[in-house]
Amino acid sequence: MPHPGRPKAALELADDEREALTRWARRPTSSQQLALRSRIVLVCADGHTNTAVAEQLGINKVTVGKWRARFVRHRLEGLTDEPRPGAPRTVIDDAVERVIVKTLESKPVDATHWSTRSMAAATGMSQTAISRIWRAFGLKPHRQESFKLSTDPQFVEKVRDVVGLYLNPPEQALVFCVDEKTQVQALDRSQPVIPMMPGTPERLTHDYIRAGTLDLFAALEVAGPTAGRVITQLHPQHRAIEFRKFLVAIDKAVPAGYDVHLVVDNLSTHKTAAIHKWLLAHPRFHLHFTPTGSSWLNLVERWFAEITMKLIRRGVHCSVKDLAKDITNWAENWNSDPKPYVWTKTADDILDTLAAYCQRINDSAH
CATH class of the missing domain: 1.10.10 (Arc Repressor Mutant, subunit A)
Incomplete structure (x- = not known):
């Protein structure tokens, strides 16, 4: 005989209560906690079980039970936080x-x-x-964050393709994340840098002298026997001809007998006729494109952030030659003890997170 489970508190809404809960759930000025509690009660009022409500809203069923019972006992007032020990409130x-x-x-x-x-x-x-x-209420007016939602019509397919390579790479194949860090500037300061001293940080002039730029091509191995290593090349430009030279360098660095899977973005230089012709002549190479506007999916961006933070941002270089030498030495030092970046989220995890975020901002627009 099946166990009936704990009896659920009966929950019925008056018209004015449903109107208030709907307003709180959708109103942009509601706190996230109050909006969630309002949605819990609204879904419960449709006759769903705590488990079904929890699955629909992506929360724990214990949370559903708590706010269902609180609403039944105290109605709308029960959705606000209960008084805490201490001095009485002075702000109504x-x-x-x-x-x-x-x-x-x-x-x-x-x-x-x-x-x-x-x-x-x-x-x-x-x-x-x-x-x-x-x-x-989690309000921080001084903070601002950026975001971008991809409009690529093949977004889902590309996410599954790239994440599949990270989590389940093909046998007898190497997977590389490839991109270019363009316009890396060689910057010299107008006056000598004052080194750090006890009680005084390193100081450098706010103005600088531009000594030229170069483009850094990088291929981060994310799946293979030497995961974590990076193949690099430096060029004055990032045209298709330079990208083809970089493909040749990758081809020479990968032992025979291995297929090569490259995760790249949608830059036009990756799709020219010359590149297509080269790929046809080298059938072991396979390109996998990230969705447009989704550079976060390419792990080499994490490596670019590392070299920017540790070398480029505070570096002082009198010439492009000096900058190129420092980047080359830094990359060689990295490869002496490479540290692979491990991707953990599945494609379903990513898509569910994005769907929940889109639903949230869609609700707040009402």
Whole structure:
């Protein structure tokens, strides 16, 4: 006889409650916690089990049970956080809501974002109170992050192809992530660098002298017997002719008997007739293109970040020749003890995360 399980609290919504929950779930000014709790109650009210609600919203069923029961006992007021031990609150809920709405829906006349000082002056509250409200609701007006969603019509297929290479590479084959770091500048300072001393950081002039640029071609081996090593070439430009020379260098570096799979982006120089002709003449080479606008899928970008942080950004070079020498030496030192980057997320994990993010920003637009 099947176990009936713990009985679920009956949950029915009045029209005004459903309207309020729908507004909280979609309103951009709602906190993420309140929006999620509202969605939990709305889905539960449709007659679904805690397990079904948890699967639909991507959360733990214990969380569903908690907020279902809280709503049944206290209705709408039960979705807010319960009072905590300590001194009584001096800021009422209306004042908190006013600060949140003002933070999310307006800007100060003299700045692009609010500070605790400007918000305190605009609301008549203390900076400490503003800071506590922002922390409680995860608001950080001073921070800004960038994003880009790919519009590639073959996005899903390309993600599965590239991630499949990372997680399950073909037998008797090497997988390389290939890209170019273009316009690497050789920068000299107008005055000598002052070295670090006790109590004083290294100092260098804010102005610089441009000594020229070069392009760094790199192929990071992500699957193979020497995973982590990097094949590099330096060129003054990054045309198709230079890319073909780099393919020749990779061909020479890979032992015979191995197929070569290259993860590359959609740069036009990777798709010219000359490159296509070269690939036909070298059938062991296979190109796998990342989706447009998805450089994060190419692991060599992580290596470029490493060399930028450790060498290029703070480097001082009087000529392109000096810059080329330092990059070559740095790459050789890397290859003396290569550290492979390990990809862990499956294609389904990535697609589910992106789908959830798109759903979230779509809901906030209502």
